Amino acid sequence: SLSDRLTATFKNLRGKGRLSESDVNKTVRDIRMALLDADVALPVVKDFTAAIRERALGAEVSEALNPGQQVVKIVNEELIEILGQHTRPLRLAKTAPTVIMLAGLQGSGKTTLAGKLAKWFKDQGNTPLLVAADLQRPNAVTQLEVVGERAGVPVYAPERGNVGGHDAVGPTGEGTRSYGDPVEVAEDGIQHAISKLYNVVIVDTAGRLAVDEALMEQAADIKDAIEPDEVLFVIDAMIGQAAVETAQAFQEGIDFSGVVLTKLDGDARGGAALSVAKITGRPILFASTGEGVKDFEIFHPDRMASRILDMGDMLTLIEQAERAFDKQQVAEMERKFLAAEDFTFDDFLGQMAAIKKMGSFKSMLKMMPGMNQMREQLDALDEREFDRVEAMVRSMTPFERSHPKQINGSRRARIAAGSGVQVGEVNQLLVRFGEAQKMMKQLAKGGGIPGLPGVTG
Ligand code: GDP
Numbered sequence: 442s443l444s445d446r447l448t449a450t451f452k453n454l455r456g457k458g459r460l461s462e463s464d465v466n467k468t469v470r471d472i473r474m475a476l477l478d479a480d481v482a483l484p485v486v487k488d489f490t491a492a493i494r495e496r497a498l499g500a501e502v503s504e505a506l507n508p509g510q511q512v513v514k515i516v517n518e519e520l521i522e523i524l525g526q527h528t529r530p531l532r533l534a535k536t537a538p539t540v541i542m543l544a545g546l547q548g549s550g551k552t553t554l555a556g557k558l559a560k561w562f563k564d565q566g567n568t569p570l571l572v573a574a575d576l577q578r579p580n581a582v583t584q585l586e587v588v589g590e591r592a593g594v595p596v597y598a599p600e601r602g603n604v605g606g607h608d609a610v611g612p613t614g615e616g617t618r619s620y621g622d623p624v625e626v627a628e629d630g631i632q633h634a635i636s637k638l639y640n641v642v643i644v645d646t647a648g649r650l651a652v653d654e655a656l657m658e659q660a661a662d663i664k665d666a667i668e669p670d671e672v673l674f675v676i677d678a679m680i681g682q683a684a685v686e687t688a689q690a691f692q693e694g695i696d697f698s699g700v701v702l703t704k705l706d707g708d709a710r711g712g713a714a715l716s717v718a719k720i721t722g723r724p725i726l727f728a729s730t731g732e733g734v735k736d737f738e739i740f741h742p743d744r745m746a747s748r749i750l751d752m753g754d755m756l757t758l759i760e761q762a763e764r765a766f767d768k769q770q771v772a773e774m775e776r777k778f779l780a781a782e783d784f785t786f787d788d789f790l791g792q793m794a795a796i797k798k799m800g801s802f803k804s805m806l807k808m809m810p811g812m813n814q815m816r817e818q819l820d821a822l823d824e825r826e827f828d829r830v831e832a833m834v835r836s837m838t839p840f841e842r843s844h845p846k847q848i849n850g851s852r853r854a855r856i857a858a859g860s861g862v863q864v865g866e867v868n869q870l871l872v873r874f875g876e877a878q879k880m881m882k883q884l885a886k887g888g889g890i891p892g893l894p895g896v897t898g
C-alpha cells in the first residue's frame with residue numbers, strides 16, 4: 442500500500458544521516474557559478490560558499506528533499522539572512538525635520554531617487570523639501586527642479602545670482618569647479634525647512650564617475666554641517682564587481698547609514714546587493730526600479746535572494762516538496778492511529794516539526810480527523826512550550842525515543858541535563874506521553890475520547 446511504501450521510504454532516508462561531501466561539493470560548485478554570473482564580488486563569493494559548505498555538511502538529511510534541493514534551500518536561507526540581517530525602517534528625527542542626505546557616484550540615480558523619496562514621504566502625509574546641493578554641473582539644479590515638480594515637492598536651490606561659478610580647492614590641491622558652495626546651500630536649506638515647517642529634508646549631492654577625493658571630502662563636509670538622520674549610499678545595481686571597491690570608499694569617506702540599490706528594472710541580477718550588504722554591514726533600505734517617480738519600493742531580501750540565485754523554479758519545487766512531505770507525515774500519523782501502532786517520540790518530533798511549519802496547532806488539527814473533539818483543550822496549550830519539549834526529545838537517544846517506558850532515572854537525569862530543564866519536567870513529559878499513547882490506542886480501537894492526559898476527572 443501507499444502507506445507502507447511511505448514508511449519504507451522514511452526508513453531509508455533516516456538511515457542516511459548527514460549530507461555527503463560529494464552531494465554538497467557538486468551543488469556548491471553550481472552555486473558558485475550562479476553567484477559569479479550574478480556579479481557578486483569574488484571575495485564575497487568565496488566567503489559565502491565556504492560558509493554554505495560548512496552548514497550543508499553539518500546538516501541532517503532532510504526527509505522531504507533530495508541533497509541538491511537541500512543545499513539550494515540552505516543557500517537561499519543564507520542569502521536572505523545576509524541581505525536582510527540589518528534591515529530596518531528609515532530612521533526619523535525625534536524633532537522635525539528629518540534630514541536625509543544622498544551620496545553616490547554620478548549617474549547612480551541620486552537625483553531620481555530624491556524625487557521618489559520625496560513623493561513617498563508626501564504620500565504618507567509628510568511635508569518634504571528637496572535641497573539642491575549638487576552644484577557640480579550647471580544643469581544639476583534644474584534636473585532636481587524637474588524631479589521636484591513631478592513629485593509635487595518644492596526644491597530649495599541657491600539663488601541664480603549665486604550660481605556664478607568659482608573654483609573651490611579640494612584637500613588634494615586640485616581645483617573642483619563648482620557653481621556655489623554646496624555646504625552653505627545644504628545648511629541654508631535646513632534652516633529654510635525649519636522656518637517653513639517642512640518635516641523632511643532630502644539633500645541631493647554631487648558625484649563623479651569614479652571615486653574622487655575632493656568630492657568625497659565635499660560630501661563629508663555637507664554631512665558634518667547638517668548632521669543628517671540618514672546618509673543613504675545610492676548604488677547602481679549594474680555596477681557589478683566594482684561594487685565592493687565603491688562601497689568601501691564611500692563607507693570610509695562618509696560612513697553612510699543605509700544603502701539604496703537602483704536600476705533593478707534592468708538586467709542586473711543584483712549581485713551588488715550581496716557584496717554591499719556583506720562588505721559594509723549596512724542595511725539596504727530601498728530599491729529603485731525605473732526612471733519614474735513611483736518606480737521605488739522597500740527592499741525585500743527574499744525577492745533579491747531569488748533574483749541573485751536565479752533558481753526560482755527550483756525554490757518553488759522545494760516548497761512544494763516540503764508541503765507534500767508534511768501531508769505525507771500527517772497521513773502516516775493517521776495510519777498509525779488506525780493500525781494502533783505505538784506512538785513514539787520520533788513520531789512526536791515529526792508532528793512538532795510539521796506543526797511548526799504549518800504555523801499552529803489549529804491548522805494541524807484541521808488535517809487530522811478524529812482530533813476535532815480535543816480542539817479546545819489543545820488550543821489552550823502554550824505553543825512556546827513546544828521548544829522546551831522539543832529540546833527534551835532531542836536529548837533522547839533513538840532507543841529512548843522508540844522505547845519511552847525504558848527511560849529510567851539515570852536516563853531522565855541525562856535528558857534533563859542535555860536539554861537544560863529540571864528532571865521533574867522530563868518526568869511530566871513521560872507521564873503525559875504515556876497517557877497520550879494510551880489515548881491514541883483507544884481512539885484507534887474506536888473507544889471514543891478518554892479523559893485528556895493530565896486532566897483529572
Ligand atoms: P545621479 O547622477 O546620481 O543624480 O543620477 P540620476 O538620478 O541623474 O540618474 C542617472 C540616470 O539614470 C538618469 O537617466 C535616470 O533617469 C536613470 N535612472 C535613475 N534611477 C533609475 C532606475 O531605477 N532605473 C532606470 N532604468 N534608470 C534610472
Ligand code: MG
Nearest residue numbers: 551552575581
Ligand atoms: Mg544628480
